Amino acid sequence: MSDLAGYFPDASIMAGRIDALLLALTLVSVLVVGGIMAVIVWFAFRYRRGSPAARGPAPSRSRTLEVVWITVPLVVFLIIFVWAAMLYLELRSPPADALAINVVAKQWMWKVQHPGGQREINELHVPVGRPIKLVMTSQDVIHSLFVPAFRVKQDVLPGRYTTLWFEPSREGEYPLLCAEFCGTDHSGMTGRVVVMAPQDYDQWLERNPGAGTLAQQGEVVYRRHGCSGCHGESATVHAPGLAGIYGRRASLEDGGTVMVDEGYIRDSILRPASEVVAGYPPIMPSYQGQLDEEEILALVAYIRSLADREEAAP
Numbered sequence: 001m002s003d004l005a006g007y008f009p010d011a012s013i014m015a016g017r018i019d020a021l022l023l024a025l026t027l028v029s030v031l032v033v034g035g036i037m038a039v040i041v042w043f044a045f046r047y048r049r050g051s052p053a054a055r056g057p058a059p060s061r062s063r064t065l066e067v068v069w070i071t072v073p074l075v076v077f078l079i080i081f082v083w084a085a086m087l088y089l090e091l092r093s094p095p096a097d098a099l100a101i102n103v104v105a106k107q108w109m110w111k112v113q114h115p116g117g118q119r120e121i122n123e124l125h126v127p128v129g130r131p132i133k134l135v136m137t138s139q140d141v142i143h144s145l146f147v148p149a150f151r152v153k154q155d156v157l158p159g160r161y162t163t164l165w166f167e168p169s170r171e172g173e174y175p176l177l178c179a180e181f182c183g184t185d186h187s188g189m190t191g192r193v194v195v196m197a198p199q200d201y202d203q204w205l206e207r208n209p210g211a212g213t214l215a216q217q218g219e220v221v222y223r224r225h226g227c228s229g230c231h232g233e234s235a236t237v238h239a240p241g242l243a244g245i246y247g248r249r250a251s252l253e254d255g256g257t258v259m260v261d262e263g264y265i266r267d268s269i270l271r272p273a274s275e276v277v278a279g280y281p282p283i284m285p286s287y288q289g290q291l292d293e294e295e296i297l298a299l300v301a302y303i304r305s306l307a308d309r310e311e312a313a314p
């Protein structure tokens, strides 16, 4: 289905499929409501006062009728359930090659960090035809990022990362909204997504250089806050090396293992005592209150970039 009467342009590869599900659900609901309304009206007319319709005792049971009214709705709703669940799973699993872009929400704006270090506010530039994964967090209250043209919406929470992915299928500009009431200027917390041809996107990146790539910005934070004093190769403290940890499973002191992703690295920095790496003393200080969300995301990008290199963390 295209564009829902021009009101909601459809600009991602998933949009058409989400619309199809919505349309099917609406049709089924209309059929059910319509059927019940028709029977109500018919009964009201047929059994109106003074009508000669038979009013003897109703048949007490009909096995066929019971079987039909149990199985037909069951099958219809199970089909919708499986259909929706499969679509939902796909929407929840970003492709591995997705371009990761960070979003930090705050009252009342969207701050965007690109891997190349480019930053923007209330605007999100993305290339067409490439899966994009947004790693999002909030600096204050709960917000929700909503791009109707892509049919995606995800809550953005303080204290943790949530993700969302989409693949823009059409160039153009589309509204970006906050869909969770977040205070006085909630209604003004809007922006736009600009979907560009890949070569235009590359030019845009070049025209807006940041202070180095996000990973380089993270390295600066890493040195400034003394992480290298413990995690560096020449450190005398017994601390784990950070190269190559991203994307692997870490063994914890309590015997469990955990996937090293953005959320785990964030927790390691802010609440080091909550997940202590097996074989190391719990001496890492908490950086709660010393780093803002953008710096933490830059640190995550830096540690992630170490995964691609062979040598240990500097």
Ligand code: HEC
Pocket: 222, 225, 226, 227, 228, 229, 230, 231, 237, 238, 239, 240, 241, 242, 245, 250, 260, 265, 268, 269, 272, 273, 275, 276, 277, 280, 281, 282, 283, 284, 285, 287, 299, 303
């Ligand atoms: C005082 C020494 C010290 C400092 C400073 C320090 N760390 Fe750590 N860090 C440790 C130790 C020891 C561990 C392992 C025990 C644990 O998990 O708490 C660790 C664990 C970690 C882990 C989990 C590693 C894994 O293999 O799963 C990450 C990520 C991390 N630190 C990042 C940082 C960052 C980023 C900074 C700077 C903002 C930093 N650390 C500063 C000592 C330190």
Ligand SMILES: [Cu+2]
Pocket: 105, 108, 142, 143, 144, 178, 179, 180, 181, 182, 186, 189
């Ligand atoms: Cu908001």
